[in-house]
Amino acid sequence: MLNISNIRIKESIPFSGAKSLVMTLPVKESQKRVRILTVIMLVFFGMLFLPWTQNIRSKGYVTALRPDQRxxxxxxxxxxxxxxxxxxxxxxxxxxxxxxxxxxIKDEYFDSLLLPRTQQQVNAKTFAARSYGEKVEALKAQIQALERNNILKIQQAENKLRMAELKVESDSIKFYQASVNFDIGKQQLARYETLYIEGLTSLTDLESRRLKFQDVNAKLIAAENDYLSSQNELLSAQIELGAIDNEFKDKLAKARSEMYTAMSSQFDTEATVSKLENTYSNYEARTGFxxxxxxxxxxxxxxxxxxxxxxxxxxxxxxxxxxAEAALAVEMYVQPVDLPLIKVGNKVRFIFDGWPAIVFSGWPQISNGTFGGVVVAIDQFAGNNNQYRVLVIEDPEEEAWPEMLRIGSGADGIALLNDVPVWYEIWRQLNGFPADYYTQEQKDALAKEKK
Missing domain, CATH: 2.40.50.100 (RNA polymerase II/Efflux pump adaptor protein, barrel-sandwich hybrid domain)
Known part of the structure; x- marks a missing residue:
């Protein structure tokens, strides 16, 4: 290895039969590298045209769909x-x-007989209100009797007034007749006195005429007296008629005043009864609490x-x-930039805490251990975390959610969007563009309209 010795192994040992050693010789190594790199590039280039499902990842937790089941x-x-x-x-x-x-723990509720004693107060005030009501009815009957009696008294006084008027008229006629008789008697007496002076009549006839004149004078005085008396009776009848009306008004006002006083007391007592009944109901309800x-x-x-x-x-x-029984749902939150991409009815995949899963976010078809959901509600305003809440229920077309899933469990949601090529998704991510706002069907329809 260090080439220290002048003796070479390949000169003393033939390598023609050692295939493994031949494979390690760097004769065709560069060609292999080029082939491997070419294959890798072709595979990578082919993968760029594979379909990729755009998605939005969001954390959430399991809750109940209906508020009363949470x-x-x-x-x-x-x-x-x-x-x-x-x-x-x-x-x-x-x-x-x-x-x-x-x-x-409050002293006003310590009484063990609080409800019966409150009921006694209610009964007592109810009887008092009933008594005031009966008094009001009695005063109404009294007022009606006064009105009927006043009608009769007025009729009686009017009849008496009419009688007084007729008597005044009769006495005036008598007084006028007595006045005429007085004037005639006075003239006759004067003539008799003249005849007596002339010696044409006797003293006896003169004295007889004087007696008759005195009788006529007495009748005149009596007629005048009767006429004045009847006038006084007429005035008395008029005064009595006015007094009857005034007396009736006074009695009626007094009776109505007593009636209104009784009605006021009745209403006050009824208000007290209502308040006591309210208090009794509160005590009774408090006992149940x-x-x-x-x-x-x-x-x-x-x-x-x-x-x-x-x-x-x-x-x-x-x-x-x-x-005990609740329709489960997942409450997940999305950023405002992703809100236009979420629609009611969108499909969502979930990874629940405690249930292992193998997830390929871009290829949900080959993922395993995830569960399907459908968006049913989206909040119309952002929460305190400046995110929008989305409610997702179990997808009835896919596998049911685990039976042991409980409210409060964590859930990692993957909202599935459009299917695009891998190269397009890489280009979108590098440029920071949002996911597509339109579905493939909408894109095809727009392309047809342009053509």
Missing amino acids: PQTIHSVIAGRIEKWYVSEGAFVAKGDTILRISE RYILAPQDGYLARAIQVGLGETIKEGDPILNIVP
Whole structure:
């Protein structure tokens, strides 16, 4: 090897029969290298024309398609102290099963007879409202009686007024007649006095005429007195008619005032009854909140509040529950630049954590261990991470997702896009261009339109 000795091995040992040694001789080594390089170049060049499926890779996790089937936290509606646990973590509970019981820690709810005593207050106020209602009805009946009585009194007073008017008219006629008789008697007396002076009549006839004149004068005075009296009665009848109306208005106003007062008290009492009934309903509902019930069928995942005697506030989380039956979906996130490429109905391949897979992202046909999905929903706004959420469900046309798949498991999603040559994908990646926005069918249709 170092050529120190002048003796050569190939001169003493023939190599014509050693084929392996002949193969190692560098006689045709350059030709072999050229052939190998040519084959590699041809293979690489041929691979450039192989179909490549464009895709978008995105990390996500398994969730439930419906919001009511996702894991939820059970909170306490009221403040209280944990008294007893009825289940343990990991146990299955049906909807309505009691999970734990809490007791009150506020002094206004310590009374063990709180509901019966509140019901007594409701009943008492209800009876009071009913009494005020009956009083209102009685006052309404009284008002109706006053109105009927007033009509009768007015009719009576009007009749009395009419009678007074007729009497005034009659007495005025009598007074006028008495006045005429007085004037005639006065003239007759004057003539008799003249005849007496002339001696044509006797003193007896004169005195008789004087007596008759005094009688006529007395009748005139009596008629005038009756006429004035009837006028006074007419005024009294008019005053009485006005007094009846005023008295009726006064009594009616007083009765209505009492009725409105009773109605006001009735309404106040009814409002108090409604408030007490509301309070009773709140107390009754609060009593039910002392027992924490399972909202749906599921498994208890983790207890947040533990131990006995521990106090909790309103709205504090107590434990987590995972629904037993849920339609699984994958929640994955895509960049805004890739959002136009995602459409409802697109195919997606998934690699679930815990399930080994051999993946060739550009050739999904030869991948193994992946599961298919279909895009069903895309958010219309970006989340806090400046990415858009995409919901993907199981593809019914492909192999079903694993039965042991659980909510919260990680999922590596590969959204499949267009089929393009390898050289085109390399050129796109080197230039930083996004994937194609159009499908091959759309491209063919555009090409036909241009032709």
